[in-house]
Amino acid sequence: MKKIDLFLIISLLLVSTGLLAQAPVSDEDRFFYSEDASEDMAFLTPDTSYKTKGFQYGVILNPVLVYEKDSGSSLTSSIINARVWGKTALWNNSFLYIRVKNSYLAVLADTGTAYGGIENDNVLDLDLAYFSQSTASGNIVFSAGRKYYNLGTGVVLNGRGDGAELLYFSRLVDVKVFGLYTGLLLKDNNPYGLSTRDIADGAERIFAGGQLATSVSNQNLYIFGMAQIDQADEDEGTKSRYNSQYYAAGANGVFLKDFFYYGEFIYETGESYVSDTYEKSTIAAYAVNTGLNYYIPVKLNPVLSLQYAYGSGDKDRDDYTTGNRSSSTEDDSGFISFGTFSGGFALKPTLSNIHIFRGGASFTPFAEAQSPYIKKMTAGVKYAYYMKDVAESSIKSGAAGEDNKHIGHGVDLSLRWQIFYDMSFYLNYGIFLPGDAYSDAQEDIHYIQSGFNFSF
Numbered sequence: 001m002k003k004i005d006l007f008l009i010i011s012l013l014l015v016s017t018g019l020l021a022q023a024p025v026s027d028e029d030r031f032f033y034s035e036d037a038s039e040d041m042a043f044l045t046p047d048t049s050y051k052t053k054g055f056q057y058g059v060i061l062n063p064v065l066v067y068e069k070d071s072g073s074s075l076t077s078s079i080i081n082a083r084v085w086g087k088t089a090l091w092n093n094s095f096l097y098i099r100v101k102n103s104y105l106a107v108l109a110d111t112g113t114a115y116g117g118i119e120n121d122n123v124l125d126l127d128l129a130y131f132s133q134s135t136a137s138g139n140i141v142f143s144a145g146r147k148y149y150n151l152g153t154g155v156v157l158n159g160r161g162d163g164a165e166l167l168y169f170s171r172l173v174d175v176k177v178f179g180l181y182t183g184l185l186l187k188d189n190n191p192y193g194l195s196t197r198d199i200a201d202g203a204e205r206i207f208a209g210g211q212l213a214t215s216v217s218n219q220n221l222y223i224f225g226m227a228q229i230d231q232a233d234e235d236e237g238t239k240s241r242y243n244s245q246y247y248a249a250g251a252n253g254v255f256l257k258d259f260f261y262y263g264e265f266i267y268e269t270g271e272s273y274v275s276d277t278y279e280k281s282t283i284a285a286y287a288v289n290t291g292l293n294y295y296i297p298v299k300l301n302p303v304l305s306l307q308y309a310y311g312s313g314d315k316d317r318d319d320y321t322t323g324n325r326s327s328s329t330e331d332d333s334g335f336i337s338f339g340t341f342s343g344g345f346a347l348k349p350t351l352s353n354i355h356i357f358r359g360g361a362s363f364t365p366f367a368e369a370q371s372p373y374i375k376k377m378t379a380g381v382k383y384a385y386y387m388k389d390v391a392e393s394s395i396k397s398g399a400a401g402e403d404n405k406h407i408g409h410g411v412d413l414s415l416r417w418q419i420f421y422d423m424s425f426y427l428n429y430g431i432f433l434p435g436d437a438y439s440d441a442q443e444d445i446h447y448i449q450s451g452f453n454f455s456f
Contacts, residue, residue, distance in 0.1 A: 055087070055088045056086070056088075057084075057085065058084075059082070059085075059456040060083040060455050060456075061081070061082055062080075062083075063080050063081075063451055064081070064451035065078050065448075065450050066078075067446075068447050069445065069446040070443070070445045070446075071114065071441060071443045072114075073111060073113060073115055074110075075107070075110055075115040076108040077105060077107050079103060079105050079106075080103070081101065081103050082101070082103075083099055083100070083101045084099065084100050085100075086098050086099075093135065094132060094134070095132055096132075097130055098126075098129045099129070100124070100125070100126060102122070102125075103123045104120075104121075104123075105121045107119065125189050126146065127146075128145075128146055128147055128160070130145030130146060130147040131145055140169075142165070142167075143165050144163070144164040146160060146161070146162050147160065147165075149163065149207070150339070151224045152211070152222065152224055152248055152250050153250065153262060153289045154341075155289050155339045155341050156224075156226055156337045157209070157226060158340045159191055159339070159340070160185065161180030161181060161185070162184050162185075163180025164180075166178070173212055175212055176211040176213075176224075178207075179207065179209075181207075182203050182204065183201075187201070190202045190203050192205050192338055194230075194321065194323040195232060197234065197240065198232055203232065204230075204233075205229065205232075206228070206229040207226060207227070207228050207229075208227050208229075209246075211224035218255070219255075220253050221250075222249070222251070223249045224247075225247050228242075228243065228244045228245070230242050238273075238276050239280070240273060242272050242323025243271055244268055244269070244271075245268070245270050246267070249264070250263060250265070258295045259295075260295070261290075263290040264288070264290070265286075265288055266286065266287040266335075267286055268284075268285040268335055268337070269282070269283050269284060269285075273325070274316075274325050274327060274328045275324040275325065281328050282331045282332065283331065283332045284331040285311075285333050286311075286312045286333075286335060287310060287337070287351055288308070289309045291305065291307040292305065292306045292307075300363045300365060300368070301363060301367050302362070305360050305361070307357075307359070308357055309354075309355075309356040310354070310355050310389070311350070311351035312334065312335045313354070313388060313393045313395075314390065316328055316332070317393050318398055320334055320336055320350055320353060320395065321350065321396060322397075334352055334393070335352050335353075336352060343358070343386075344356075344358075344410040344412060345430025346412075346430035346431050346445045346447040347384075347408070347430075347445065348447075349386065353388055353393050354387070354388060354395055354407065355386070355387040357384065357385045358383065359382065360383060361380065362379060363378070363380075364379075373419060374417075376417065377417045377418075378417075379414070379415050380412075380415075382412040383409070383410070384409065384411075386407035387407055388404075388407055388437060391405045399438070400434075401437075402436060404437045405437065406435035406436040406437055407437045407438075408432055408433050408434045408435035408437070410430060411431050412430045414426070414427065414428050415428075422455045422456065423455075424452070425451075425453075426449075426450065426453075427448075427449075429446075430446070431444060431447075432445040
């Protein structure tokens with residue numbers, strides 16, 4: 001199977017399984033299932049009811065339908081996810097959590113050459129398996145195994161891995177220290193690849209870092225650092241390992257009662273290589289992720305939102321999904337990270353060589369209804385303008401290759417409906433209108449995604 005086809009399958013599977021919904025700060029672009037339902041990330045200390053039950057288990061079903069149309073080609077796929085999870089108490093303040101996931105991708109219609117070669121695929125994976133131990137007071141928590149690891153807003157790191165994490169909570173400061181390895185993840189379910197060897201072997205990377213956080217008057221302030229070490233094999237005669245370090249500062253909180261904000265600044269350093277050579281480059285890249293939500297205290301619960309995000313670009317790069325540059329005249333200023341970022345349904349941009357200006361609104365149209373079955377329905381709309389950082393370079397894996405900064409516009413529509421406590425429905429529609437950074441052959445991109453979440 002071609003690399004681009006495999007990458008698309010991986011992307012669809014990750015989107016449908018909710019990995020992209022893990023970010024600590026989310027604009028709810030992706031609402032695939034509740035992490036609280038499976039309790040993957042909700043536990044810092046075991047709750048009282050859990051201590052008495054001793055063992056919990058459940059099933060999460062998530063059927064998804066995805067349609068995408070891009071320049072005359074279209075792809076319609078169905079992804080059916082099934083997760084079976086169990087959690088058992090071991091001794092005081094400790095538990096073991098295991099979750100197995102099966103994802104089945106069925107290609108319903110594939111027209112045009114852009115998506116050719118995609119086949120039905122089934123992935124059975126040990127999704128999560130970790131041990132957690134906390135002190136009686138809950139101020140120290142240690143966990144080890146396959147679990148989710150994240151930092152800040154999730155841009156730098158936000159995904160699964162095999163490792164260990166230590167959390168310490170105090171009145172003055174909260175501390176997080178962790179380390180993980182990604183090479184044991186199933187190859188078809190490993191999102192950390194930056195080279196053909198990564199795709200073939202499974203991305204063999206080591207992540208290690210820590211975060212310090214404190215709270216002052218409803219404001220949360222934090223700093224973090226992380227190192228990423230590439231352990232992938234390299235083809236003879238070339239260097240492809242991408243080793244990077246990240247340093248960030250951020251804040252989030254509430255002010256004037258109804259406003260919630262978040263902001264994060266990231267500096268990336270390290271080393272990369274020019275394709276098919278031994279020529280080394282020093283990385284000096286930047287990223288910003290900010291947002292503001294205004295929760296208007298009136299009927300129907302309207303919310304206004306603003307978002308600005310930026311990832312630096314590099315004029316010697318034509319691909320931000322690989323660690324290698326096409327040439328080298330200066331430092332590598334192209335920002336590349338290993339977390340998640342949500343910037344629009346149709347374009348689905350990576351936070352590299354791009355400025356994203358986004359605004360929108362949402363409301364609950366039946367908030368005043370008597371029926372409990374329709375009260376929890378939310379509709380939203382968002383508009384986005386995309387602009388390059390460096391006009392000479394492309395975005396993502398070579399898109400918007402013209403020497404122009406105007407990438408284009410995007411509009412997203414969304415519907416969220418919590419029908420019952422254990423059943424929800426969502427519908428996402430996005431359209432991207434290409435700008436002058438694309439050739440005349442590029443047509444509008446349409447993206448539709450719909451699905452249900454069932455938990456038992």
